[in-house]
Amino acid sequence: MDKTDKCEKAEKCCDKRELIIQAALELVAEQGFHGAPMAMIAEKAGVGAGTIYRYFENKDDLIRWIYKNVEERFVEVMMQGYPENGAVRERLLHIGTELVRHLIREPLQLRFVEQFHNSPYGVDHRREKLFSEGRKDVISDLFQEALQQQIFKPLELAILFSLFFGPLVDICRDHILGFIKLDDALIEQVVGACWDALRR
Amino acid sequence: MDKTDKCEKAEKCCDKRELIIQAALELVAEQGFHGAPMAMIAEKAGVGAGTIYRYFENKDDLIRWIYKNVEERFVEVMMQGYPENGAVRERLLHIGTELVRHLIREPLQLRFVEQFHNSPYGVDHRREKLFSEGRKDVISDLFQEALQQQIFKPLELAILFSLFFGPLVDICRDHILGFIKLDDALIEQVVGACWDALRR
Amino acid sequence: MDKTDKCEKAEKCCDKRELIIQAALELVAEQGFHGAPMAMIAEKAGVGAGTIYRYFENKDDLIRWIYKNVEERFVEVMMQGYPENGAVRERLLHIGTELVRHLIREPLQLRFVEQFHNSPYGVDHRREKLFSEGRKDVISDLFQEALQQQIFKPLELAILFSLFFGPLVDICRDHILGFIKLDDALIEQVVGACWDALRR
Amino acid sequence: MDKTDKCEKAEKCCDKRELIIQAALELVAEQGFHGAPMAMIAEKAGVGAGTIYRYFENKDDLIRWIYKNVEERFVEVMMQGYPENGAVRERLLHIGTELVRHLIREPLQLRFVEQFHNSPYGVDHRREKLFSEGRKDVISDLFQEALQQQIFKPLELAILFSLFFGPLVDICRDHILGFIKLDDALIEQVVGACWDALRR
DNA sequence: AATGAATGAGGCTTCATTCAT
DNA sequence: GATGAATGAAGCCTCATTCAT
Structure with a gap:
């Protein structure tokens, strides 16, 4: 019941989005943009590479949003x-x-x-x-x-x-x-x- | 009179190096490193792509030198x-x-x-x-x-x-x-x- | 029946790897290493240039594996x-x-x-x-x-x-x-x- | 008088040719063709890069001659x-x-x-x-x-x-x-x- | 004749993005 | 929705060859 009390239908959706954001933030902060390719962000977030594009239009969008x-x-x-x-x-x-x-x-x-x-x-x-x-x-x-x-x-x-x-x-x-x-x-x-x- | 008494026929030699440095400096300053690929530096400097490597070991070397x-x-x-x-x-x-x-x-x-x-x-x-x-x-x-x-x-x-x-x-x-x-x-x-x- | 019982839908996956290997083997055998640039291997295999790097770390790896x-x-x-x-x-x-x-x-x-x-x-x-x-x-x-x-x-x-x-x-x-x-x-x-x- | 008794007008000409051949032979033998670019051959031979082309039509010619x-x-x-x-x-x-x-x-x-x-x-x-x-x-x-x-x-x-x-x-x-x-x-x-x- | 600076085609590899499953 | 294999444009660099000096 830990997850559900955050938001009803958010379990997967919000989770993934947050995971992506956190992964990107960490990678960019620690390695710079050159050390943060989309594939690596996806891996660190534990999602598929294509999944990022469900939440963000493209890399620019992701970065600017963060x-x-x-x-x-x-x-x-x-x-x-x-x-x-x-x-x-x-x-x-x-x-x-x-x-x-x-x-x-x-x-x-x-x-x-x-x-x-x-x-x-x-x-x-x-x-x-x-x-x-x-x-x-x-x-x-x-x-x-x-x-x-x-x-x-x-x-x-x-x-x-x-x-x-x-x-x-x-x-x-x-x-x-x-x-x-x-x-x-x-x-x-x-x-x-x-x-x-x-x-x- | 500083430059001319270094070399009469140096125009070409010194020029190339200076042209490359100036081109790289401008491109990096204006567009960031992402906007300064070697090919573009070469073009802006008016030299062949390979020419840069006569004056600098690699891109790192060029950038650090500048x-x-x-x-x-x-x-x-x-x-x-x-x-x-x-x-x-x-x-x-x-x-x-x-x-x-x-x-x-x-x-x-x-x-x-x-x-x-x-x-x-x-x-x-x-x-x-x-x-x-x-x-x-x-x-x-x-x-x-x-x-x-x-x-x-x-x-x-x-x-x-x-x-x-x-x-x-x-x-x-x-x-x-x-x-x-x-x-x-x-x-x-x-x-x-x-x-x-x-x-x- | 050796190949088919490995994977039903593997045709694509295994195929690509095999196609690359076969293309590289042929090109190197027939033209030597000088006649087997990665781009040509990819073309002969009918895959994109980048695809090779999903299966092999780099050219060395591919060649040594073969x-x-x-x-x-x-x-x-x-x-x-x-x-x-x-x-x-x-x-x-x-x-x-x-x-x-x-x-x-x-x-x-x-x-x-x-x-x-x-x-x-x-x-x-x-x-x-x-x-x-x-x-x-x-x-x-x-x-x-x-x-x-x-x-x-x-x-x-x-x-x-x-x-x-x-x-x-x-x-x-x-x-x-x-x-x-x-x-x-x-x-x-x-x-x-x-x-x-x-x-x- | 060491040089002249080899051949009258050969001093420079033959010497250089031999130097180039020897340099190429050694480099190819020791490093393979990939380790023997023309510039390196020239350097090892102690001649200018362009000089090789006075004695050999191109790299192929040089190698085949050797x-x-x-x-x-x-x-x-x-x-x-x-x-x-x-x-x-x-x-x-x-x-x-x-x-x-x-x-x-x-x-x-x-x-x-x-x-x-x-x-x-x-x-x-x-x-x-x-x-x-x-x-x-x-x-x-x-x-x-x-x-x-x-x-x-x-x-x-x-x-x-x-x-x-x-x-x-x-x-x-x-x-x-x-x-x-x-x-x-x-x-x-x-x-x-x-x-x-x-x-x- | 000799030089070596200059060239640019071509090689290897990366990575943002797409799309069939 | 989610995936990740596939793509190919684009980046860096090498090197055979040329040509002005």
Whole structure:
């Protein structure tokens, strides 16, 4: 009864879809796109090669779908426990801290996103997209607010984003690769440093 | 007069090699590795497919050679006019400013390096290498010096590097993609912001 | 009834593999390795180029597999109807006669083996291997026995093999090429002559 | 004055030609045709790649020329000291002995000939050619004579050749490959055994 | 005559995708 | 729906041969 309480008719269908996604995510994250042919994804997922095409139109579709989902997950995470009524600083530190925590908790997602950006798939998607949509709603608003209150240096949003998120992503990668070892205290320090870059 | 006094009749010989390098650099930068098959590189360079193999052992060799040279160029540029006797701040701002200027002057080089890092080629080369070797000699020394003088926050070198260089590379990409428009004044402001992230 | 009871619907599956093997065997036998590119093997077999790689890891694998099988067939043939309890002479004549009969019945197999031996593939496999393994079990034992009984000249096994099998292979080639026309009587004579070379 | 006393105007011309031939012979013998591209032959010969084409129309021409020469050398060797007035047996043993001695003295020549036979070049040339022309003149006559005197078994020439020369070539190969160690006494024994195969 | 840089056809292999079962 | 055998275009690389110097 373990399976059925997830969804009535989902047993096979959803299962397979998820298996495929997970297999693709892992392979791309660990080996890059060049190490993730469809046949290998199918094998790792434990499904037939043709089966993937029941769930995704083609490889592009699969990859973009995963990317979109991972991206959305990033936003979700940053919004979890978001102190809507806190000060600008508190809110921004929350976002930065939660992002870093998530990225080092889910290294495959970070690796996947990085693979995606520099690949045929990411040609048009470019970084700014990473922090777009759902996020811009809240996050952009936050940055705008900080600008209006003259808390931030008077720079374009894109630049402020780079100043804040750029180093955070970098240190996550360094952590994943074992060059540094992040803990809560250190994360707080780094996020604080990024804040220093922004503030007037 | 630099090129001509190397060889009178070298036009052909040196040209071919340079043509190949330039073609590969452009294709990889613009289309990624997937969009740069050897045949296309050869065509763009205006040489026969086999000719490339007179100058480079194989595709890996070609790509790594370009990477190495581009990397070296980065270091050269940052060291040009380096104020050896200036204050820590002055020296670091010089490095940041010159790097940004170079990257937006040579957008293909930046794009190439980014393609390289996230690809089978860059697996071992990892980002921190980007700022290694010749650079670590001088740049790491500079950071160490700033740490000892308690000018910088007490963080590991890798983190300090990310705080300083991460956003700079990001804004160059944004500039190249047309999201922002950097000029000397703006560059100075952003480099200054990165400095703020570092200092205690 | 040997083939059909293996698989009803195997026609396709087994067929493809067999078609590839047969095509490769023929091409290599008739044109040498230089005249047997994978594309041509595929075409002759009536399959796609990539299909070969479902059955064999690469060209080496295909070629070696055919070689191994042909070799095994040689041994099988020589052991068919082997008069275990016959005199040394009777047993040796059986082996020689059956080998010759088989080789001229399957000219492609002989030509293939010869192509194999003088090629990158056969570097390590050397001729003496041709008559090794399953054969050495029985055939080497036979030669040893003949030596002990002082029926043969006191020479090393390798030399005795050459004296006996060398001419047999040669005349098969001559037969295949049409220089001579072997029949049962003639085969018997030649095998007898080879016996004369061995005996004391 | 070392060079000039070979031939007046040959210094460069003949030298180069010989160097090319020697290089090709060695490479083919040691690595097979697949290990002897024209560029490598040129390098080993110490000449330019294009130079080969001044002396030989193309690769085929070069290879066939070498083959023909090596073949001629075989005949020469067998005819050296040939006891024209000796008994049939004496003459044949001379031929066999000298052939073996030569082949193990010049292993490259044997290896080359074997490479040649099983290769695009040797498709039409087949073994019987090996012992043709100049040789058939004398050697065939010898075999014919033995037939007429009813010394030999009443078999076709081609078969008699195989019985006699087949094992001899085989043991030379085995010697070169280190499987056996031939000396004068052993050579004599083996040639004697081959004689036994022929005689009535 | 000699060179060797340049060529491009052709070889081996991979992999996204289809389709008969 | 699910499968996985089959496909063939496309990628990387080699090498016999040519031709400007």
